[in-house]
Amino acid sequence: MFDAWIAKNLPEEIAATLEHVIFGPGWPGAAAWKDKWRSMTAPNLLASLDALARRDDIGGKVSAIRVPTLIIHGDADILIPLAKAQAMRASIPNAELVVVEGGHSVNMTNPAPVNEAIEAFLVRHHLV
Numbered sequence: 001m002f003d004a005w006i007a008k009n010l011p012e013e014i015a016a017t018l019e020h021v022i023f024g025p026g027w028p029g030a031a032a033w034k035d036k037w038r039s040m041t042a043p044n045l046l047a048s049l050d051a052l053a054r055r056d057d058i059g060g061k062v063s064a065i066r067v068p069t070l071i072i073h074g075d076a077d078i079l080i081p082l083a084k085a086q087a088m089r090a091s092i093p094n095a096e097l098v099v100v101e102g103g104h105s106v107n108m109t110n111p112a113p114v115n116e117a118i119e120a121f122l123v124r125h126h127l128v
Contacts, residue, residue, distance in 0.1 A: 005045060010038045024103035031066055060085075062092050068120040069095040072114055074106040096121065 002012055015037065019030045040048070069092045074083035082099065089097040098117040103112040122128045 002045065002049060006042045012033070021078060022104050023109050024074075027107065027109045036086075059088075062088055065092045065095070068121070068125040068127070069119065071095060072106065072117055073097065074102040074104055075099050076102060077104045077106075079104045081127050095120045 001014060003015060005014060015034045018037065019025075019027070019034065023030050023033070060119045071089055071092075073080070073087050075082065083101075085097055089095045098113075098118070100106045100110055107114045119128075
């Protein structure tokens with residue numbers, strides 16, 4: 001994928017796949033993101049992909065969280081299954097899980113219910 005992206009300035013086939021995985025189909029803001037992805041230089045793209053590949057798996061550490069925790073998950077997220085969000089909620093004492101219509105980036109593609117969930121969470125925990 002990396003070689004094709006750099007050699008062909010992000011072919012539409014790869015861009016469409018990324019769009020579907022990250023945003024879901026038909027999100028109006030996707031075109032601007034595709035343009036942004038196409039403008040990435042090889043070193044920037046490589047660093048971004050490397051950061052994703054090397055990030056820590058915190059799954060075994062979340063049970064140590066002892067502060068109010070809100071987990072927001074898209075119901076159509078194909079990158080992270082809902083079962084993982086449910087397991088995270090179960091492993092963090094008093095965590096809350098809100099499932100929002102949308103894919104992986106629901107904060108961008110469906111911000112109203114995400115913002116409502118955050119605001120309600122902050123109010124419930126007297127954080128505003």
